[in-house]
Amino acid sequence: MSRRAVITGIGAVAPGGIGRDAYWDLLAHGRTATRRISRFDASAFRSQVAAECDFDPVAAGLSPQEVRRMDRAAQFAVVAAREAIEDSGIDVGAGDPGRTAVSIGSAVGCTTGLEDEYAVLSDGGRNWLVDHTYGVPHLYGYMVPSTLAAEVAWRARAEGPVALISTGCTSGLDAIAHGVQLIEEGAADIVLAGATDAPLSPITSACFDAIKATTPNADQDPGSASRPFDGRRDGFVLGEGSAVMVIEEAGAARRRGATVYAEVAGFANRSNAFHMTGLKPDGREMAEAIRVALDRARLDPGAIDHVNAHGSGTKQNDRHETAAFKRSLGQRAHEIPVSSIKSMIGHSLGAIGSLEVAACALALRHQVVPPTANLTVPDPQCDLDYVPVTAREHRMDHVLSVGSGFGGFQSAMILSRPGARKEAVA
Template identity: 70%
Template sequence: MVITGIGVRAPGGSGTKAFWDLLTAGRTATRRISFFDPAPFRSQVAGEVDFRPEDEGLTPREIRRMDRATQFAVACAREAVADSGLEFGGVDPYRIGVSLGSAVASATSLENEYLVMSDRGRQWRVDPGYLSPHMFDYLSPGVMPAEIAWVAGAEGPVTMVSDGCTSGLDAVGHAVQLIREGGADVMVAGAADTPISPIVLACFDAIKATTTRNDDPAHASRPFDASRDGFVLAEGAAVFVLEEYATARARGARIYAEITGYATRCNAYHMTGLKRDGREMAEAIRVALDEARIDPTRIDYVNAHGSGTKQNDRHETAAFKRSLGDHAHRVPISSIKSMVGHSLGAIGSLEIAACALAIRDNVVPPTANLHDPDAECDLDYVPLTAREQRVDTVLTVGSGFGGFQSAMVLRAPEGAAA
C-alpha cells in the first residue's frame, strides 16, 4: 500500500509545504491561546492553526454545517485528492473508501451549542428553542468521514476510528487493511481534531497532563527534556490518498512512501497510566516490524510519540530499547510535538505525513526545545536541529489514554533515487 497524496493543516502554516518547512527549520508554532481567554486555566498555551474556511473554498452553508474539525478534514482531503493526481471520477465509487480518525470529533461545536442553549451555563434546563438545526452533525462523529466521502465520491467502506491519541495512526492502518483484504482499491484516510476549547482544556487541567509553562509558550513543549512538565494541546489534520503499489505505478503516480507494517495493542492496565517497561508499545513495534518483514537494524528513523509528559517519554524510551535492541542507541529518534503540539487524535496522521516527507527528502526533523535530556531518556533524540541523512525506512508510534499503543512502518518506494 502506498501514499500518493497528502493534505495537511497544522499549526504554523497552511498546507503540506508550510508544515514541512516548519519542521525541518526546527521552529515552534505553540503560543498563548487566542480562541478564548485562557486566564482561568492551569495550562494556557496551545498549537493553534491559522485557518480561514473561506480561504479553503468552503461555502457559507458548509461553514455553518461543519464543525471546525470537519472543515479541517475536508480541506485536507481536497488537498490530498488533488495532490494524488488520481482521477477519482474514473474509479468505481464502490471501490473508494474513507477511514477518518478523531479523538474528540465535534467537541468545539457541541460546547458552543450548550453555551447558547443554557445561556452560558446559567440555566440548568436548556432551552431547545435555541437548538442548532445542525446539532446532529455535531453529535454524530460519523458525519466527519461522510463529508470526506462526498469530497472523494466514495461509496465503499466509510469508517470513523476514535480511540484517543492513536486514532490518526489506527485510521490509516485500518485503511491499509481494507485495501489489502480487497474491500477497496483507493482509500482516503487520515485524522482531524480541534480540541482547543474550554471544556477540553479543563479536562486535561484536572489530570495535570498539560504544561504550566505559560510564560514561554514557544518553548513549552519539551519532549525528553529533564524540565518537561506536560504536553501542549493542539489542533490539526492530515489526510492521505492510499492505493495499491502496482496500480499507482501503472498510472505513473508520485509515491511518497509504502506502508509495509502496522500493529496496535492495548495494555488493559489503566486509563492514563503507563508501565515503565514499555512492554505494550514494544509488542506493537515487534508485530509491525514482522509484518514489514524487516529487522530492527533496517530502521533509519523513529518518529516518537514524544508527548512531553514524564511517564510517556520514559515508557517510550524503554519500549524502543526492548523492541529495537542495541539499534535503539544508534537510530535517530525525534518528536514533532515539540514544534506543533499534541493534536490528540490527529497527531498520528500528522506524524505519518512527517515520516513520508522525511523519506522523500532524506531529512530527519528535530526535537525542538531539547536542551537538557532526561537521564532516563538516553537515546539519540535529535536535539534542536534537523539532520540530513539517508531515510529509507521509518517507524512511527503512538500512545493513547486507555492504554492504546500503535506502530507503523513506512519505507521508500522501490526504485527511489539514491
C-alpha cells in the same frame, strides 16, 4: 501476489502551516507553533498555551454553507482531503465510486461545535434545562462523530466503506492502518485516510487541567513550552489539526504513473490493560506492537533508519517510550535518530498520528529527520539520539512511527521508501 498499499497524496492543516508544503517547511526548520491560547479566554485555566491553526475556512475554499454546517474538525479534514486528492493527481470521479473508501480518525469528534452550541442553548451555562430550538440545524451531526468521515466521503464521492476510528491518541495511526487493510484485503482501490481534531476549547482545557497532564507554565516563552525528552518538561501542549492521505493499491498507482511517497509496510497495535491514563515503565506493550509491525513488514530492527516518537512531553510517556525502543530494537535503539514533532506542533489528540505519518512520508521524500525542538537539557533517563533542536539530513529507507493513547492503546507503523523493500510489488 498480495496487494500492497502506498501513499500517493498528502494534505495537511497544521499549526504553523496550512498545506503540506508549509507544514514540512515548519518541521524541517525546527520552528515551533505553540503560543498563548487565542481561541478563548484561557486566563482561568492551569495551562494557557496551545498550538493553534491559523485557519480561515473561507480562504481555504469552503462555502458559507459548508462553514455553517461543519464543525472546525470537519473543515480541517475536508480541506486536507482536497489537498491530498489534488496532490495525488487521481480523478476520484473516474472510477467505480464503490471502490473508493474513507477512514478518518478522531479522539474528541465535534468538540468545538458542541461546546459552542451548549453555551447558546444553556445561556452560558446558566440554565440546566436547555431549549433545543436555539440550536443550529446541524447540531445532531455534531453529536455523531461519523459525520467527520461522511463529509470527507461526500467531497471524494466515495461510496465504498466509510469509517470513523476513535481510539484516543492513536486514532490517526489506527485510521490509516484501517485504510491500508481495506486496500490489502481488496475491499477498496483508493482510500482517503487520516485524522482530524479541533479540541481547543474550555471543556478540553478543563479536562486536562484536572489530571495535570498539560504544561502549567503560562509565564515562560510559549514557543518553548513543549519539551519532549527534556529534563525541564512539565506536561504536553494541546494542539489541533488534520492530515489526510490518498492510499492506493501499489500496482494501480504504478500503472497510472503516480508519484509514491511511501509504502505502508507494517502495522500493529496492543493495549496494556493497565490504567486509563497511566503507563508501565517497561514499555512492554509498545515494544510488542513494534515487534509485530516489523514482522509484518518482514524487516528486522536493523532496517529502521528513523523513529518518530509519540514524545508527548510528560516524564511518564518519554521514559516509557525510551524503554519500549530499547526493548524492541535492542542495541540498534542507541544508533537510530529519534524525534518528536509534538515539540513544534503540540499534541492534537486523535489527529496527531496522521500528522506524524505525513511527516514520516515527507521525511522519506526529503531524506531529512525533523528535530525535537526545545531539547537542550536532556533527561538522563532518556538516553537515545533524540535529534535536538536542528533537523538532520539522514539516509532513510524505513521509518517507524509510534503512538500511545489513554486507555492503554499502543500502535506502531512502518513506512518504507518506494523500492526499498526487496519483494516485487504486485
